[in-house]
Amino acid sequence: MSGGLSKESTKEQQSAGLNTLTEQEKQNMHHLNQQYKQKFGFPFVICARENKKEAILTGLENRLKNSGETEAVTGVEEVKKICRLRLLDIVDSSSKL
Ligand SMILES: NC(=O)N[C@H]1NC(=O)NC1=O
Numbered sequence: 001m002s003g004g005l006s007k008e009s010t011k012e013q014q015s016a017g018l019n020t021l022t023e024q025e026k027q028n029m030h031h032l033n034q035q036y037k038q039k040f041g042f043p044f045v046i047c048a049r050e051n052k053k054e055a056i057l058t059g060l061e062n063r064l065k066n067s068g069e070t071e072a073v074t075g076v077e078e079v080k081k082i083c084r085l086r087l088l089d090i091v092d093s094s095s096k097l
Pocket residue numbers: 008009010012013043044045046047048049082
C-alpha cells in the first residue's frame with residue numbers, strides 16, 4: 001500500500017497515467033474530487049484501466065453535473081467493471097500455477 005491505496009488501485013491508477021499528472025492537473029483533480037464528495041456524499045469512482053487521465057478528468061467534470069441517483073448507479077457500475085478486471089487477473093494468474 002502507498003498513501004492509503006491498495007496495490008491493485010495503485011497499478012490501475014498508473015495504467016491510466018495518473019502517476020504522471022502535472023501539478024496543475026493534480027490540483028484540478030483534487031479540487032474536482034472534493035466537489036464530487038461534497039455533492040454526492042461518496043467518492044468518485046471510475047474504472048481507471050478503461051480510461052486515460054484526460055478521460056478521467058473530463059469524466060469527473062461531466063459526472064459532477066449528474067443527479068445523485070444517476071451517480072449512485074454509475075458509481076456501482078464502475079465498481080463492477082473494476083471487480084470484473086480484478087477477477088480476470090486472479091483467474092489468469094491462477095491458471096499459470
Ligand atoms: N476512485 C477510484 O475510482 N478508484 C479506483 N478506480 C480504479 O480503477 N481502481 C481504483 O481503485
